Amino acid sequence: MWLDTQAQGRAVPVLMPNQCPHRGARLSLGTVKQDSDGNTLLRCGYHGWQFGASGQCVSVPSSPQLAPPANFAVACLSTRTAHGLVWANLGLKHGATAPTFDIPRLDHLPARRLIYGPFDVATSAPRAVENFLDTAHFAYVHEGWLGDAAHPEVPPYEVTLTDDGRPCIERYQAWQPRGSASSQNGEWVDYRYEVLSPYSALLEKQGQTAGPKDAYVIWACPTTDTTCRLWFAHYTDDTDSTDEALHDFQVTIFSQDQPILESQRPAQLPIGGGEAMAPSDKLSLAYRRYLRGSGVTCGVC
Ligand code: FES
Numbered sequence: 416m417w418l419d420t421q422a423q424g425r426a427v428p429v430l431m432p433n434q435c436p437h438r439g440a441r442l443s444l445g446t447v448k449q450d451s452d453g454n455t456l457l458r459c460g461y462h463g464w465q466f467g468a469s470g471q472c473v474s475v476p477s478s479p480q481l482a483p484p485a486n487f488a489v490a491c492l493s494t495r496t497a498h499g500l501v502w503a504n505l506g507l508k509h510g511a512t513a514p515t516f517d518i519p520r521l522d523h524l525p526a527r528r529l530i531y532g533p534f535d536v537a538t539s540a541p542r543a544v545e546n547f548l549d550t551a552h553f554a555y556v557h558e559g560w561l562g563d564a565a566h567p568e569v570p571p572y573e574v575t576l577t578d579d580g581r582p583c584i585e586r587y588q589a590w591q592p593r594g595s596a597s598s599q600n601g602e603w604v605d606y607r608y609e610v611l612s613p614y615s616a617l618l619e620k621q622g623q624t625a626g627p628k629d630a631y632v633i634w635a636c637p638t639t640d641t642t643c644r645l646w647f648a649h650y651t652d653d654t655d656s657t658d659e660a661l662h663d664f665q666v667t668i669f670s671q672d673q674p675i676l677e678s679q680r681p682a683q684l685p686i687g688g689g690e691a692m693a694p695s696d697k698l699s700l701a702y703r704r705y706l707r708g709s710g711v712t713c714g715v716c
């Protein structure tokens with residue numbers, strides 16, 4: 416991906432396959448440059464073919480008189496920018512003009528936003544999202560941080576559905592020794608969970624006695640059936656902690672999750688049954704039912 420600085424007078428992300436149509440070299444080894452007219456071009460690192468923002472080759476340096484024909488081109492995908500990330504529909508055919516998916520609205524969250532990642536993880540996107548929705552692991556995986564091994568019980572909670580069928584928990588409470596980057600003492604923390612899409616979810620949390628209001632979104636992009644790339648977006652009204660402290664907190668938490676996530680077999684989420692379910696797994700059950708209804712096939716079995 417590179418930025419076309421000429422498009423509409425502002426930088427617009429251009430997404431190309433990472434493969435040159437000439438001899439298949441990785442285009443990410445190339446260079447983004449401006450031509451003498453100010454157009455932004457990507458120059459392949461192998462033989463120097465140059466491609467414009469449409470993906471069309473505009474120059475073959477070894478044959479300077481050649482007008483590159485239409486098939487000297489790479490298939491760019493159109494992009495949208497939202498929530499600090501660039502979005503594309505990788506399933507779209509070349510020439511489609513816009514991504515055809517809805518991006519969830521998050522207008523109600525605190526204004527300070529940090530993006531952590533990407534994290535490349537050797538498990539499916541649904542396994543990663545289900546872990547994000549799971550509270551019963553706090554006491555073991557995040558002991559001393561999000562949970563306490565002396566109190567592993569999960570209080571009863573209710574799962575509701577949004578109008579369009581996405582599972583939510585409007586209120587869940589957890590005792591957390593250190594629930595945020597700025598917390599000094601353990602306290603009860605109120606949580607709200609919402610599945611945003613098959614591969615994304617939101618949690619909002621706030622200490623009952625002190626501390627900032629925090630919200631985290633997991634954006635999981637399936638890279639294969641059994642691997643994914645994750646970003647975490649963090650929205651907070653914590654104005655005291657530095658970006659670095661907030662980043663380090665989340666990286667620490669996720670470094671505790673990752674070995675467990677990557678150990679799970681099958682790596683795809685078994686939405687058709689086959690895993691034991693405790694009463695505390697109500698949200699996992701609802702998420703699996705939602706995935707079945709949504710018709711997704713990548714990352715599930
Ligand atoms: S492989 Fe890209 S220019 Fe030859």
Ligand SMILES: [Fe+2]
Pocket residue numbers: 546552556557668672
């Ligand atoms: Fe976790």
